[in-house]
Amino acid sequence: MWTLVYIFFIILNAIAYFVPKNLKKSERYSTSIFAIMFGFITDEVLSLHLNLYGYFNQGFQWQGFLSSFMYFIPINILFLNYFPVNKGILIRAKYIFFWTFFSVLFEWLILQTEYLYYNGWKLWYSAMLYPFIFLILYMNLIVVRKLINIEKG
Template sequence: MLFLLASVVVFNVAALWIPKRLSRLEMWTNILFAAALQLVVDMYLDVKLQLYGYFNKGVDWGFLIAVCGIYPAVGTMFLNYYPLHGSLLKRTGYILGWTVASLLYEFASLKSGYFYYDGWRIWYSAMCYPLLLGLLVWHLRFIRRLKR
């Protein structure tokens, strides 16, 4: 639990401290989109299929600390510096860098005990993170089109 709480503090301080390139509307809509996506994915992979989970099997209130305390801050930091107009190589490298960082954090979460696998493998995450990060980018572009 200490690792999770320390992560919440560090990620949120970092997200608040960085210079913002996103509008408040873009941050808010992407936070809501990411939270909804995370909850749907967890509902199936954690609760229904029981492939992984937070703290204990089944629905656990502790997972809200991770979902509400970490994902909004990390999603905001990811999108804030995403090179929307960069080359394909730069955009791909950025997503791969965040994928590696996410895998390292997931591994640390496993070791700390707030996250567990029960049929899930880390290489599944390695395949999913680029897709999920790409969905965040797609959503940001979608919101910007709607704003125009």
């Protein structure tokens, strides 16, 4: 049943590839690398060291490693591509809430496929952390844009 997760990943990547882009290629590239590294570090600590959750079985799994690329990159691109940069704080908060809801729902669905398992982790932990994760992704985009502008001189 976990093949459904990969089908979703493929669809998600296709959407991220074909949607009109508001981000520059350099922004997509650098923020995607950050998102992957952020995800790997998080999984390293919470999954491999603390064994709070995992993919398929305990320990490193190539399928879980592959899924990091297939999930973190398109989510990062889609989230940042449509982030309401020039809108008020309430609109930004609603936008982050939408992505948090989507992420919690998706996490719950993949738990049903046994692709992901919990070993001490709770879904509500994820629900509490996702807003911060999305804020970190947005703050990273701000840093990337400042660095690009500095480079332009």
